[in-house]
Amino acid sequence: MTNLQEKITAIFPETSQIPEQFQIQPLHQREYLVGGEMRQWAGATQDVYSPIFVKNGDKFESILIGSYPITDEAEAMEALDAAMRAYDNGRGEWPTMSLIERITCMENFLKKMLEKKTEIVNLLMYEIGKSLADSIKEFDRTIEYIYDTIDCLKDIDRNSSRFKIEQGIIGQIRRSPLGVVLCMGPFNYPLNETFCTLIPAIIMGNTILFKPPKHGTLLHYPLLKAFQECFPKGVVNTIYGRGANVVPPLMQTGKINVLTLIGSSKVANDLKKMHPKLNRLRAVLGLDAKNAGIILKNADVELAVKECILGSLSFNGQRCTAIKIIWVHRSIAKKFLNRFTEELEKLKFGMPWESGVNLTPLPEPNKPTYLAECIADAKANGADVINEGGGTTINSFVYPAVLYPVNEKMKVYSEEQFGPIVPVVPFDDVEEPIQYIINSSHGQQVSIFGTNPDQIAHLIDPLVNQVSRVNINAQCQRGPDTFPFTGRKDSAEGTLSVEDALRAFSIRTVVATKDTDANKKIFNEIVEEHSSHFLSTKYVF
Ligand SMILES: NC(=O)C1=CN([C@@H]2O[C@H](COP(=O)(O)OP(=O)(O)OC[C@H]3O[C@@H](n4cnc5c(N)ncnc54)[C@H](OP(=O)(O)O)[C@@H]3O)[C@@H](O)[C@H]2O)C=CC1
Numbered sequence: 202m203t204n205l206q207e208k209i210t211a212i213f214p215e216t217s218q219i220p221e222q223f224q225i226q227p228l229h230q231r232e233y234l235v236g237g238e239m240r241q242w243a244g245a246t247q248d249v250y251s252p253i254f255v256k257n258g259d260k261f262e263s264i265l266i267g268s269y270p271i272t273d274e275a276e277a278m279e280a281l282d283a284a285m286r287a288y289d290n291g292r293g294e295w296p297t298m299s300l301i302e303r304i305t306c307m308e309n310f311l312k313k314m315l316e317k318k319t320e321i322v323n324l325l326m327y328e329i330g331k332s333l334a335d336s337i338k339e340f341d342r343t344i345e346y347i348y349d350t351i352d353c354l355k356d357i358d359r360n361s362s363r364f365k366i367e368q369g370i371i372g373q374i375r376r377s378p379l380g381v382v383l384c385m386g387p388f389n390y391p392l393n394e395t396f397c398t399l400i401p402a403i404i405m406g407n408t409i410l411f412k413p414p415k416h417g418t419l420l421h422y423p424l425l426k427a428f429q430e431c432f433p434k435g436v437v438n439t440i441y442g443r444g445a446n447v448v449p450p451l452m453q454t455g456k457i458n459v460l461t462l463i464g465s466s467k468v469a470n471d472l473k474k475m476h477p478k479l480n481r482l483r484a485v486l487g488l489d490a491k492n493a494g495i496i497l498k499n500a501d502v503e504l505a506v507k508e509c510i511l512g513s514l515s516f517n518g519q520r521c522t523a524i525k526i527i528w529v530h531r532s533i534a535k536k537f538l539n540r541f542t543e544e545l546e547k548l549k550f551g552m553p554w555e556s557g558v559n560l561t562p563l564p565e566p567n568k569p570t571y572l573a574e575c576i577a578d579a580k581a582n583g584a585d586v587i588n589e590g591g592g593t594t595i596n597s598f599v600y601p602a603v604l605y606p607v608n609e610k611m612k613v614y615s616e617e618q619f620g621p622i623v624p625v626v627p628f629d630d631v632e633e634p635i636q637y638i639i640n641s642s643h644g645q646q647v648s649i650f651g652t653n654p655d656q657i658a659h660l661i662d663p664l665v666n667q668v669s670r671v672n673i674n675a676q677c678q679r680g681p682d683t684f685p686f687t688g689r690k691d692s693a694e695g696t697l698s699v700e701d702a703l704r705a706f707s708i709r710t711v712v713a714t715k716d717t718d719a720n721k722k723i724f725n726e727i728v729e730e731h732s733s734h735f736l737s738t739k740y741v742f
């Protein structure tokens with residue numbers, strides 16, 4: 202066994218070595234929420250094993266951390282009926298409730314969610330292997346997102362003065378819901394990325410079918426009762442079981458008004474095609490990406506290394522916003538790679554609860570095999586693993602591999618590896634990475650590293666027309682959450698941000714009349730009576 206293998210083997214604890222505050226009691230859940238009713242499931246269940254293995258002598262044993270119902274198609278259909286009843290063609294209690302009352306419900310939910318922080322953070326660590334620090338960050342960021350959503354809602358559309366006011370017409374603009382929203386999120390941010398669509402969809406008056414991701418289902422259970430208690434019956438309905446089994450029948454009914462999925466483009470496109478009335482479906486999608494880092498000849502190499510380490514390896518590269526390929530000018534490639542691998546060696550690997558840990562076990566059981574195939578394929582096509590021990594795999598842990606020189610024949614050149622592999626391509630002319638980005642089927646972000654403002658300025662215009670965010674001397678990232686977050690081509694549909702998401706899950710509607718004295722009197726009274734429905738959209742022109 203090499204030194205690195207020994208070190209990796211040593212990260213897995215014996216059960217008795219897990220610090221007391223991080224020990225976990227399995228959570229065997231049987232409840233699910235439909236139509237405001239907490240139902241008990243007596244059918245098949247899914248055991249959940251953590252990517253954190255424990256050592257038992259020479260053997261590794263996976264930790265069973267709980268189980269949940271595999272509700273089937275019949276339950277999914279009941280959940281759909283419940284959501285449709287609660288919406289009641291827009292006449293239900295929730296879609297007609299005033300914004301002020303909806304905000305109060307959300308504030309109650311927020312309070313209950315805060316009480317569950319420790320439990321949710323612990324489950325995040327165990328279900329997806331995210332470090333304690335990042336799990337706390339994910340929780341806190343989600344809470345902040347909800348606060349910001351409430352604040353933003355009070356302000357949205359305040360500036361409607363750009364509308365031309367027709368002579369003799371008075372009107373009021375409001376934001377109205379869209380109907381039944383099917384909401385699904387990814388395993389890498391199972392709380393935050395799901396809530397960035399779930400929360401705005403709820404608060405805008407829609408009713409919801411919520412299916413959590415398979416790695417990241419248990420951590421939603423502490424909130425099930427809060428959903429039941431804080432919102433009227435049928436506003437939030439939960440569905441468990443594999444997405445591939447329960448979701449297609451729902452789409453085929455044609456009764457889903459909004460599909461919101463943060464995940465892979467293949468799944469999103471397949472699901473959209475199943476909807477019989479595509480023109481009646483709104484899709485709000487955050488999808489895969491193959492973000493490039495471009496390191497120009499004159500770049501500050503130290504800065505580029507620091508940002509590319511963060512960009513490509515935070516949470517083991519399992520971020521949609523990760524830098525998934527690095528283009529480096531050939532003249533500085535050696536220097537960059539030497540420094541990159543030196544810094545990589547300093548990254549701490551271990552269990553998620555360890556302080557300062559960067560690299561942790563991977564939650565997807567098939568991922569180590571896929572990554573090994575990517576590495577083998579790159580080697581067969583002429584690349585080397587240039588860091589010592591790159592790709593070493595001990596059950597659920599994969600040590601990062603830096604591959605160089607990568608070319609277009611390799612999988613890692615175009616596929617989203619979504620894991621700890623760093624493909625590096627040398628270039629002579631900056632036109633090469635630009636052409637790569639133009640030809641890519643993805644279009645989320647790019648990071649340019651350089652010190653010449655003119656040169657960077659010259660690159661921004663073509664690049665910003667290919668991706669949705671250009672970062673200068675900084676890694677790719679989603680936040681701050683007030684920034685529009687989207688992508689071009691296969692990387693997204695619709696835009697998410699605190700404000701954009703409120704728009705994505707609603708439609709602007711108008712109540713108008715002729716500007717006569719009699720009408721004005723009636724209209725003003727209506728506006729007065731309905732003022733709590735509008736908040737900022739209380740305009741009479
Ligand atoms: N642009 C963005 O904002 C973000 C994009 N992502 C992308 O998400 C991906 C990683 O997440 P991952 O969870 O693997 O994504 P998936 O697309 O596999 O899963 C996302 C959701 O879709 C469900 N699902 C999966 N397959 C099907 C199917 N055949 N029919 C119906 N539903 C299905 C999943 O349920 P189940 O788990 O039960 O299979 C899950 O809830 C990466 O590509 C990443 O880039 C991640 C975060 C942010």
Ligand SMILES: O=C(O)[C@H](O)COP(=O)(O)O
Nearest residue numbers: 390520521522678679680
């Ligand atoms: O799911 C993802 O990968 C996130 O959108 C990444 O978010 P971050 O850039 O804020 O880590």
